[in-house]
Amino acid sequence: MTEEFDLAVVGAGALGLAHALAAARLGKRVVVFDRDARANGASVQMTGLVTVAGHARGAWARRAKRSRDLWAEVCAEAGIRIEHEGLAIVARRPEAATALEAYAATDPAPGSAFYKPDDAHALFPQFRGDIAGVFWSPDELRVEPKSAIPRIAGWLEETHRVAFRWETAVSGFHEGVVATSRGPVAAKALVVCPGSDFHTLYGDRLASASLIRAKAQMLRIRYEEGFELPGAVATDLGVPRMPGLEGLDGVDALRSRLEIEQPDHMRHGIVLIAAQSADGTVVVGASRKLDAAPDAIQSQAVDDLILDELAAVFGRRPKTIVSRWIGTYAYSSDRPLVVEAPEANVRVVVAASGAGASAAFAIGEETVADLFG
Incomplete structure (x- = not known):
């Protein structure tokens, strides 16, 4: 020594x-x-997305904002490319729109806003079909982990x-x-x-x-050439899991509706996050299975559920699945x-x-x- x-x-x-x-x-x-x-x-193993929106008010929200600023500093000093910035949460149902609009009214970050359907379609033409609105947060950033x-x-x-x-x-x-x-x-x-x-x-x-391991299924996909996301993208499935939205109007009703309309997604803990890389591919996840000793088996049925949610937002499935993998992380309820x-x-x-x-x-x-x- x-x-x-x-x-x-x-x-x-x-x-x-x-x-x-x-x-x-x-x-x-x-x-x-x-x-x-x-x-x-x-x-x-995960998406590399640094989130700010949706964290619980108080200490966690402060941590998220401080960490985001430090991530930006470190990326600049270490020469790390920031793949993109911002997060769009697509409300596919009116209950999600109610919750996200209420969250936007809490002023979670400067520049955050909820856009109703007409404005949302104009600002985010990538999102197809009937949507009830889009919440936009400008603060998120993504790196290639x-x-x-x-x-x-x-x-x-x-x-x-x-x-x-x-x-x-x-x-x-x-x-x-x-x-x-x-x-x-x-x-x-x-x-x-x-x-x-x-x-x-x-x-x-x-x-x-009360710690347990959480197993997440992840994919990297490719749409046609020229496909471009506005930032990271999430959907209704994530809204009930965001601590910062807990107790807001619409959240409980959304959870109940999801249990009826997408029971398999809820049972497998699926929350859609899509984040794009410099080569145009998109990292997509994720499921969540809690297990003291998670296996390494990737379920096609679970992948299909993730891709179904992706298709519901973009109107079609991806052209190519580039790769699939499993991530494991610590979890406590x-x-x-x-x-x-x-x-x-x-x-x-x-x-x-x-x-x-x-x-x-x-x-x-x-x-x-x-x-x-």
Whole structure:
């Protein structure tokens, strides 16, 4: 042990990198451990969309806005392409329109607005058929996660002198020493960002956090050449799952109607998110199946349900399915953010809402401020 670090971070996904950045900006010497050769968890498996709209009022809304600003800063400094900005939530039913119009009236962000059918069709000609309106949020941004997360790691290493120990498993932390598969490393404090691994480190503390793994089916599709989205796109299916809309007029009625009209979508936890890449392909998701040990099987029936919702918005199915994959992330129905402090200089942090990347940088600042003052 020739070098001592102020902070050791376990996990090189978005949340781990956010903690590394927050500490490095305070002048701390940071080391990041990951048992894989590169980030390979939820951060790179999902859409790469950083959301602002729809978060619960208060702390989560503030985190989302702060994180979005930090994402923009990091992208500019690290040379990461922002694929597109903004989010359009298409109301296919009047109940969804009622809820989204009420949400727009809460002034969630400057530039947010709800457009009624005539204006919506004029502004968003991509959306076909009968729609009850479109909610537009300008703040969302999307990165290509498989390239963005490694680039952030490289930028942290080069610009902020953050050390990375890849293919290195951490088995414990005691009296300022991190026990790893490649030998001990000295550190004054430890942050564990375990993703969906609730058992390897401090499993006893996480056992009471009501955490479970969520399995999501994802696709990358292609429409005809020239097809272009206005930003990310969502639909009615996501409205009842947005904490920021809870209790607004129309939400309960929409949920009841969806249970009747789209019972299979609801049973498989499907929420449509479509986000476009620079090559014109569109990342589409996602289902949600909760399981302590999710399998790796991709169901064609579930993919078809996702594609059905996509076709309902754009009037047709895609020309090509480029690829399919499964993402796994941490989920809790009652604790969207789990922070445990098993020791004064240790924090275990799990973003358990499926929106970890969206809030990551603000959570990192909060944790580091708590540890170092």
